Amino acid sequence: MKYYIVEKHYIGPNPRDVEHIDFNRFEVTTKPPRYEFMGFTPRGWLGTYDNVDLYAHGIYDSLEAAEVAVKALLSGEFRRDPDDDLPQDVLAVYRPGCLPPITDDALIQWLEYMIDISADDDDEELERQADTMIHELEQEGRGAYRLQMRDALEFLRDSARDD
Template sequence: MKFYIEEIRYCGPDGRTDKYIDFDRLEITTKPTRTNMTGEVCPYGWLGTYNDVARYAHGVYESLAAADYAIQNLLGDEYRLDNEPSEFPSVLAVYRFGRLSPVSDEALGIWLQDVDVPADADNAALRKQAKDLAIELEDMGVTVSVKRIRECLESLRDDAREELED
């Protein structure tokens, strides 16, 4: 039996929505990787893009352990094993990108509703608050960039300023 690594990436406009925030993955499968146009077996390279989802092949391996090793050591260590079983019996393991699960814009917005952002906060204060919040989120087992948090905090500050003016 042969084992194949297939990368699946969302490349459409809604990448930070709940549906696609943790969509990108690597799969170890027993089905040969095939191009989507001709259906030919293709062990390496781009397989095609359909409905904003691009697929890539990353090799053929003699054992499940060899494919796992390739993901962990050859492709980089920025993947985490997904504990949810695949709906397809040919998919033996699924790896997600990143050490921690990312947070969608919607979930971040809901979480930040309870954060106090003063109307008079300057940019330096917002940067520090964003860094502290990023650390707090990582402690909760999820990740988000400090830049995204800061942008949300700036928006909350602007809303607070508008409320003061009214």
């Protein structure tokens, strides 16, 4: 049996919406990747379908070899999806980042509950709060980029100024 790696990357609109925020992934599959017009393609671009770019990343003789290759492709923190909800022919799914990311709307709602932002908070205070809140969010099992956290805090401060 041969094993293949297929990368799926969302390139459509609103990438930080709920249905897209945690979409990007690498799948280890037993089904050979196919390019619509050329047939089987072991490496390279497979096309774009429904705002998703597909890439093939090689053929491997064992699941272990394919997983090592995926880890090298991710070259940073990653997580593996549970095996119980995988599509047919997919043996493993790896996603970038150690924690699932939070959407912008959910982050703002969470921050409104967790912290009081004042209209008087300056940029230095928001920077300090961003570090603290990223840590708090990670303790709850979610991830946010620093810029995303900073933007959400600025949004809440600006909203407080408008009131």
